[in-house]
Amino acid sequence: MKTRITQLLQIEYPIIQGGMAWVAEHTLAAAVSNAGGLGIIGAASAPPEIVREEVRKCKELTNRPFGVNVMLLNPNAEEVAKVVIEEGVPVVTTGAGNPARFMEQWKAAHVKVIPVVASVAMAKLMERAGADAVVAEGMESGGHIGSATTFTLLPQVVDAVSIPVIGAGGIADGRGLAAAFMLGAEAVQMGTRFVASKEAVVHQNYKNQILKAKDIDSVITGASTGHPVRSLRNRMTREYLQLEKQNADFMELEKLTLGSLRKAVVEGDTVNGTLMAGQIAGLIREEKTCEEIIRETMNQALELFQQAGKYC
Numbered sequence: 001m002k003t004r005i006t007q008l009l010q011i012e013y014p015i016i017q018g019g020m021a022w023v024a025e026h027t028l029a030a031a032v033s034n035a036g037g038l039g040i041i042g043a044a045s046a047p048p049e050i051v052r053e054e055v056r057k058c059k060e061l062t063n064r065p066f067g068v069n070v071m072l073l074n075p076n077a078e079e080v081a082k083v084v085i086e087e088g089v090p091v092v093t094t095g096a097g098n099p100a101r102f103m104e105q106w107k108a109a110h111v112k113v114i115p116v117v118a119s120v121a122m123a124k125l126m127e128r129a130g131a132d133a134v135v136a137e138g139m140e141s142g143g144h145i146g147s148a149t150t151f152t153l154l155p156q157v158v159d160a161v162s163i164p165v166i167g168a169g170g171i172a173d174g175r176g177l178a179a180a181f182m183l184g185a186e187a188v189q190m191g192t193r194f195v196a197s198k199e200a201v202v203h204q205n206y207k208n209q210i211l212k213a214k215d216i217d218s219v220i221t222g223a224s225t226g227h228p229v230r231s232l233r234n235r236m237t238r239e240y241l242q243l244e245k246q247n248a249d250f251m252e253l254e255k256l257t258l259g260s261l262r263k264a265v266v267e268g269d270t271v272n273g274t275l276m277a278g279q280i281a282g283l284i285r286e287e288k289t290c291e292e293i294i295r296e297t298m299n300q301a302l303e304l305f306q307q308a309g310k311y312c
Helices: 004-009 026-034 048-061 077-086 100-108 120-129 150-160 174-182 204-211 235-245 250-257 260-267 279-283 290-311
Strands: 015-017 039-042 066-071 091-095 112-117 134-137 165-168 187-190 218-221 229-232
Touching (some): 015 026, 015 290, 026 048, 026 066, 026 290, 100 112, 112 120, 120 134, 134 150
Parallel strands (some): 015 187, 112 134
16 A cells, blocks of 8 residues: 555555554564564653664664654753664654754655654644654543543644645544544554554563553543543552542642553553553454554555445
């Protein structure tokens, strides 16, 4: 399938893996790229030398394009931006801020820049700043979220900008991809689906929580702080929500979640850890390889596109 995104990124399939903190490391990124999608290394708050190491390890596992997600609130963001250029990373996705201050140097190095946006206003701002494409991510997604759903956000962003748009949030199979394309997307980004992949180097306890999740098992915490996060329900989320109801101050809330994502991903603590996952977790029932996920997603989507013709 050819779209402006597959041509821009030189990938076989219009599927991008989300740059999830503590999850999106070189093994997963390489597996997704080798399967024909675009794998992403999540820099998160990692120091630049760690990001450089991850990039080099990824190059050892694949000769296909991959990218790095730069979290712009990271105190090391400037150094990470330079690592991307020095290591010849072809694609950058960005989150948690405005990448405008890095745009000139990235463009000079021929890096394709794809910011993740949660509003039409931000999408238009990113287009003016020189972004090659944007990811329109709805609040169905796991992790830090906006306030609009994918179904409403995606077509509005498509109408507002001329650059290609990637749909994200609540997508885990070919039905989701087909729906996103009907709304104007030219690729999709999937996160939670790839957490439950065989190549994802995360604790099995974390994967199991996704695999047994039901449709209503995710919850939003942090709304009172202005930084809402979607994750699966557990004791930590219940305590957090209770503190929010009691109008606890920001530092008390931060103390509860400090290091909690690492607890879930690395230590497998499903009680006190933050199990970031999207609402689509309830659809995921089996751990599969990245190749299986991408192949099955594309086959299902293509079949649906063909079936759609009977309604014309």
